[in-house]
Each structure stands twice: as structure tokens, then as C-alpha cells.
Amino acid sequence: xxxLQKIDIVARDLSDEVQKSTYLSSKAKTEKRMAILQKxxxxxxxxxxxxxxxxxxxxxxxxxYLAQAEASLKANxxxxxxxxxxxxxxxxxLKIMQENGAKRMVKxxxxxxxxxHLLPYLEKHGMEVVETDLGEFIIQIDDDHPSHIVTPIIxxxxxxxxxxxxxxxxxxxxxxxxxxxxxxRAFLRQKYLDADVGLTGGNFVSAESGRVSLVxxxxxxxxxxxxxxxxxAVVGIEKIIPKDRDFSLFLNLIARSATGQxxxxxxxxxxxxxxxxxxxxxxxxxxxxxxxxxxxxxxxECREILRCIRCGACLNVCPIFRQAGGHxxxxxxPGPVGAVLxxxxxxxxxxxxxxxxxxxxxxxxxxxxxxxxxxxxxLLLRLRDKAKREKAxxxxxxxxxxxxxxxxxxxxxxxxxxxxxxxxMNYIPTELIPHPSARAWQHNRKLPKFQGGxxxxxxxxxxxxxx
Amino acid sequence: MxxxxxxxxxxxxxALDPLPERTPYPQWDDSMTVCHAxxxxxxxxxxxxxxxxxxxGRYFDSVQILxxxxxxxxxxxxxxxxxxxxxxxxxxxxxxxxxxxLAKVDTYQFGITTxxxxxxxxxxIMLKDGETSARLGALAPWVHVAVIRQEDIVPTIGDAISxxxxxxxxxxxxxxxxxADVEGILIQGVHGPxxxxxxxx
Ligand code: SF4
Numbered sequence: 001x002x003x004l005q006k007i008d009i010v011a012r013d014l015s016d017e018v019q020k021s022t023y024l025s026s027k028a029k030t031e032k033r034m035a036i037l038q039k040x041x042x043x044x045x046x047x048x049x050x051x052x053x054x055x056x057x058x059x060x061x062x063x064x065y066l067a068q069a070e071a072s073l074k075a076n077x078x079x080x081x082x083x084x085x086x087x088x089x090x091x092x093x094l095k096i097m098q099e100n101g102a103k104r105m106v107k108x109x110x111x112x113x114x115x116x117h118l119l120p121y122l123e124k125h126g127m128e129v130v131e132t133d134l135g136e137f138i139i140q141i142d143d144d145h146p147s148h149i150v151t152p153i154i155x156x157x158x159x160x161x162x163x164x165x166x167x168x169x170x171x172x173x174x175x176x177x178x179x180x181x182x183x184x185r186a187f188l189r190q191k192y193l194d195a196d197v198g199l200t201g202g203n204f205v206s207a208e209s210g211r212v213s214l215v216x217x218x219x220x221x222x223x224x225x226x227x228x229x230x231x232x233a234v235v236g237i238e239k240i241i242p243k244d245r246d247f248s249l250f251l252n253l254i255a256r257s258a259t260g261q262x263x264x265x266x267x268x269x270x271x272x273x274x275x276x277x278x279x280x281x282x283x284x285x286x287x288x289x290x291x292x293x294x295x296x297x298x299x300x301e302c303r304e305i306l307r308c309i310r311c312g313a314c315l316n317v318c319p320i321f322r323q324a325g326g327h328x329x330x331x332x333x334p335g336p337v338g339a340v341l342x343x344x345x346x347x348x349x350x351x352x353x354x355x356x357x358x359x360x361x362x363x364x365x366x367x368x369x370x371x372x373x374x375x376x377x378x379l380l381l382r383l384r385d386k387a388k389r390e391k392a393x394x395x396x397x398x399x400x401x402x403x404x405x406x407x408x409x410x411x412x413x414x415x416x417x418x419x420x421x422x423x424x425m426n427y428i429p430t431e432l433i434p435h436p437s438a439r440a441w442q443h444n445r446k447l448p449k450f451q452g453g454x455x456x457x458x459x460x461x462x463x464x465x466x467x
Numbered sequence: 468m469x470x471x472x473x474x475x476x477x478x479x480x481x482a483l484d485p486l487p488e489r490t491p492y493p494q495w496d497d498s499m500t501v502c503h504a505x506x507x508x509x510x511x512x513x514x515x516x517x518x519x520x521x522x523x524g525r526y527f528d529s530v531q532i533l534x535x536x537x538x539x540x541x542x543x544x545x546x547x548x549x550x551x552x553x554x555x556x557x558x559x560x561x562x563x564x565x566x567x568x569l570a571k572v573d574t575y576q577f578g579i580t581t582x583x584x585x586x587x588x589x590x591x592i593m594l595k596d597g598e599t600s601a602r603l604g605a606l607a608p609w610v611h612v613a614v615i616r617q618e619d620i621v622p623t624i625g626d627a628i629s630x631x632x633x634x635x636x637x638x639x640x641x642x643x644x645x646x647a648d649v650e651g652i653l654i655q656g657v658h659g660p661x662x663x664x665x666x667x668x
Contacts, residue, residue: 025651040502047500053493060489063479076635082472134657135648151648158649177649181657188658189607193572209631219606219644219659225636226602237475242492244631248500248624251639262502262522263589263624263641266659272635279567280602281636291475299482 005355005394007320010328018155022147022325025154026316032260033313033369040262051253052373055307058207058240059298065207065240066289072210076272078285086116089290093118093199093232094125096286100230102127102196106188108214108221109133110201111149111310112234112290114332115345118199130191132220134184141168147326147334150258150312155325188220198224198282202235203309204250205287208243211269212287215254222266231270231282237289238298238306244269250309253371257311297344302379305340307372314366314376320359329356336366340379354392357383420450497625502588511587511620512667518590522642523655524663533612533666534558537577540662542610545577548600551614554668555579567601578604578660582613585620585665586627589641592665593627596636611660613640615667 004012037044058065070080083089097105105127107113119140122129131140135152139145142164146152153161162175170183192198200221202212212233214221225231241250247269255261274281297306315321315335326334331342331353339360343353357380366376387395408418483489508514516526527533537543538560547555549565563579564571580600584593592613594605605611621627624639631637644659655661 021650028651040504041499043499050493050495050499053490056490057492060483060486063476063483066479067476076633082475084471084474088471132658133648134646138648151651153648161649177652178654180649181646181654185657189573192658193569211631211637217644218646218657220657222606222638223658226606237479244628245497245625247628248497249495251624252500252502259647261641263591263639265641265643265645267639267641269631269637270635274602275597275635278596278599278602281596285635289475291471291478295475295478295482298479303482 005358006330007324007328007355007359010330011324014323014325014328017157018325019323021157022154023322025151026318026322029151029260029316030313030369033257033316036256036260036262040256047249047253048371048373051249051371052307054241054246054249055309055372056304058242059238059303059306062237062240062298065242066237068207069205069210069240070289072206072208073271073285073287074210076210078210078272078287081286081288083288083290083292085292089116089234089288089292090118090121092288093234094122094127096230096232097122097127097197100196100284102230104128104130104191104195105197105199106130106132106192106195106224106228107199108201108216108224109136109152110199110234111332112201112236113199114146115292116234116290118234130188130195132188132192132224133216133218134181134220137184137188138164145327146332148312148315149310149333149335149337150315155327189223192223192227195224195228197230197232198226198228199232199234200224202233202239202287203254204247205235205240206242206244206247206269207240209269210271211244211247212271213247213251214268214270215251215264215266217259217261217265219266221268225268225270225282226280229282230284230286231273232286232288233270234288234290236294237291238294238308254309254311257309257313257369257371293345293347296347297341300344301382302340302344304374305337305344305376305379307374308337308341309372310337311371313369313371317365317369319361319363319365324359329359331356336360336376336380337374340376340383343383351387351390351392351394354383354387354390354395357381357387358395419452497623500625501623511622512585512617514587514622515585515590515620515665515667518587519592519642519665520590522590523645524590524592524642524665526665526667528667530554530558530666533664534561536664537561537610540610542576542608542662544575545579545608545610546571546575546601546604547579548581548604548614550600551579551581554614567604569603572603572607575604575608577610577612578606578608579612579614580605582615582665583619584627584630585615585667586624586639587620587622589624591624591627591639591641592663593630594638594640595632595634597634606659609656609660610662610664611640612664612666615665617667620667
């Protein structure tokens, strides 16, 4: 169907199984989040607002805070690098490896490395890279893409995973989640010990101390760092927060919003190589601060999206994400956050993703759950406007022209008839509908039977007012 | 790269210069982030024990009972921080090494290291690199025992943050390592310890 948008096509073709697992898991997470926030904090909503203001404040003073973070890290013996774009970041990481004679890398989950396609780049240059987060490891052996920023394999079930493990020689077919986990533990343990470099992302960076905070449940970031002589952290420049004190606010919020926990199991705060006398852990720490169009977003009227702490709550609550799944967004960042961020990060490929901001009913649930209070629906509207101004034709697909609508609305008699007759459209074969966009519209939708008219009837027959 | 640095800073400046005003840093009180959803306890230590259990961690204040627990689960050989060794010497059926041998990474069933701080409001154990005798000793074995002095249990996360000092690598551990990646089913013991113990002395 030509007039369908790409996201509709993916949603239509999604298997029932994938749709169901995405839906159920998202729903469960949303409910857990609500319960714990309300139970733990009398002023939960105020906390979100404060967190949003702190991030907004930091972004609007980013030049100062980024320089401060750099200086703090350097003072603690860490190396700091800056990268304009994916290419520069990848080249910087490769160079660090080459200069140290490193061949093998274990990496923990990081959306930013998905964004810059680090893994294929390093492999092309002869490096061995292993994903260590269980979900990301499964994505890697399946040559797949994550469909959620927190739970990357939300689209897979245990049978799929058991088959992949069998194929990769990790044991006979066994779809017990505990067995799957133990096998991954045993396999990856050796990988940690054999590697030279541990690579991580960074959830927050304190400008005050330079501490890079890593938030994980599995312990893979701990192992990736502890078992290696070089630690590289790749971090978007928007991840800065002003002070160490702010960690208490953000860690409380990210754990509850992402997974409904009070605190994520492991929160690491690292600002340099290992301490004197410590036998394990890196002799070198490198932090790569990545721009990759974030400064463009900062200059745009959608800069609030840079507050995002990647908790995934907006994905879980979104009716579109629940139906369409993460892959429908055709980019690294799915869901409401992705509908804003992905087209912006695409630069001059904006028109290719300009349909994403339309994949929303503007119900506002994403704004309501966002721990940094990002007005996502407003940003979506701004991007729809941008798409229109930039004549992004893909984004217009399936939208009926409003001319017919306008005529209808300006003629009361016609309007009334149309209302009561509308559902008869359901009985007209779509090919026979004369107007092309009405045809497209009707192809995917059924109009309900008109049940109104009561108010007008009542108004006409109402008893005369006593005054 | 150094010219990347210059261009990033100049792009940031270009983006921010036109802003008519900038959002100030908001006023907020540390007490706002403290979780009070728990029964009343008489001491930070009791709350810590309660919260640790809620996070699926194990709390002990007796070496003998801990030894019993280790034996019951069949975790009888491990690694121990040499400075803590005197606490665990001569325990029936329990043996350990005080020098971490990388070749035995999967042989050690437990690892005993110093926990620098306990956080009562969340049942969290804070490890500092400078006080941890061997990072892998606290991470690789199935059971990790953090030995925490009673006076090092602080009420809040904020209190713990103010104790970071200049340690280069601080870790908060709240319960055992876990995942819910496979169909959202919770499994404990992924890459880190499957059993997280605090021994308060
Ligand atoms: S936009 Fe808000 S809710 Fe969505 S992932 Fe980012 S921080 Fe979480």
C-alpha cells in the first residue's frame, strides 16, 4: 500500500508473538514504575521537575560544565578525547587500541556505540569485540538490532534464544532462562579475562569530580573494567550533571523509571585508573566525549530532548511503541524519545525519518512518565512542523488533504449529514471512493456508526427556562 | 582530537549565545530524595539489614552464622583480603587464600573484601577501590562477602556520596547481580555474584 507510512507497515507485519511480548513487557514495566514512585516519594512529581531543571540548566551552560568535567578527569589521571562525529570517535578508539597493542575488547551495553556503529568498524580493522550484556550478546550472535534501549531483546522469546545458543555451540537446546544465563556467564567470563580493553558508555558524568557513572544490573560493566588494563568510556556530551550530589537524585529516578527498582544493582563512579596497590583494573582510563550532532540539537528548538537519561519509560508507556515494537522506528533510539531524537541526529537524512514524529497520538503519557520532564508531545509537534516546512514527502503519506474537510466543516447541513452517514463509507469498496486521500484513509480504518444527535434533540425540545 | 575539541566548544557557544535567558540551577533539599517507605527502625544498622534483605542480599552480624551459611550452600573455598583473614581463620570446613590467583578465578566460591560503607535507606554496600584488596575478589566468586564496620553504616545515599573522597573507582552494590533480559524473568547471578552478603562487625 503506497500511502502507508513505513512505521505502519512494520506494525502491520509484526508477528503476533513479538507484538504480544513487547506489549506485555512494556505494560508490566510501566505499572512497576508507577507503584514504586508513588510508594517511595510523596513528591515524586516534583523530583521529576527538579531533575529536568538540573539537566536543562546544565545544557544551557554546557560549555562551562564540559570544560570542568574535562579538567576534573585530567586531574585524576584520565585521558580525555573529543569526537565531532561517529568517524572521529571510532578512529580515536581504534587508535587507543593500536597504540597499546590491544586486539580484544569486551564492551558493556551502550546506546551511543550503537549510534556510531563502533562494533562493525573495529571488526573491520581486525579487532575482536564481544558484547557482554546478556541481551546485547544475544543481539550480537543473531546479528540483530536492539528494539528497546533498556531491554534490548524485548522482541525475542526464550525459544529464539535457546536456538541461537545451540547454533553458536553454547550447549544443547535448552530454553530455561536460568540455564541460558549460566551458559552466558561461563562463556563471557573467559572473554573478559582474555581481553585487553573494556569499553563502557556512561550514564552521567559529574562536572565537579569527573566521575563517570555506570548503571548496570548484571555486573558486566564492572567485569569489563576490572579485568582489563585499559578502560574506554564513550559518552555523549549531554550526559554531564553539575555535582556529585546530583547523583542521588538521578540514580533514584533512573532505577525506578527504567526497571522499577529502588537502585540499580551496580552504580559505578569512576574518574581515573586503578588506585595504587590495587592488583586488578585499568592502568589507563580514556573518556571520549561525542558530539555527533548533539550541538545541532542544542541549537534547535528541540534542545530539551538532550535531557534524556535513556530510562525507557516513555517507550514502555507509549501505545504506538507497544503495538509497533522498537524496530519500526528504523533507528537506534525507538519510542517517543526516538521519534524526536532520531530524525534530529540524522542531519540531512532528516526527511527519511520525518515520519516518526507522526507516530504518536499525542496522548501525553510520555511526558507524564519522563523522569526529566521532557515535553515530548510539544517536541513532536515542532518536528511535524519542520517536516512540513522542509517538504519531507514521506512524512505526509497517508494524510488526507484537508481541503475537503474544510468545506465540510464550513457547511452545517453537509456536516450533519456526513456525521450520520459516515459509517456507510465502511460498506463502499475502497477502490470506489472517489477522493484518493479519503480512499487511503478509509483503507485502514472503520468509521463507527453515528450515535450522536442527542444533544441537539434535547436542546430543541428542552422545557422553557424559568427566567 | 584537539580540533574536534575546539569545534565542539565553538558549536556549543554558537548554540547557547542566542538564548535570551538561561535556566538557573534549582533549589532542592537532600531530604527530598530519601525514601521513607519502610517501617520505623531504631538504628541505621537495622534499617540496613531490612533493606538489604528486600534487595535479595544477605545480612549477617556473626562470623559463625555466616560460616554455617557458606557450608550449607557448599561454598567452602575462597579468597579473603589479608587484612580480614584473622576474622575467618580456624572456621570449620572453610578455607581460603589471601593472595588472589587469576588462574583460580572460577575456583574461588566466595570472596571476602572490605565494604567501606553501608547505606541504610537502600541496603547498599559501597566498595572503594583503595580499600578493596582485589577487585576480582569482590566480583568473580559466586558469593561476595563485604565486611562493614557498624559505624560505617550511614542513613542515606547522599551521605555515602559525601564519603567518595578521592578514590578513583567507587561502586554501589545493591543486592546480587541480576538480569531480566529473557522474557522479563528475573535471574540472579549473571556476571557478578549470585549471592551478596554484608557482614557487619
Ligand atoms: S525521554 Fe524521558 S522517559 Fe524517555 S527515555 Fe528519555 S528520560 Fe526516559
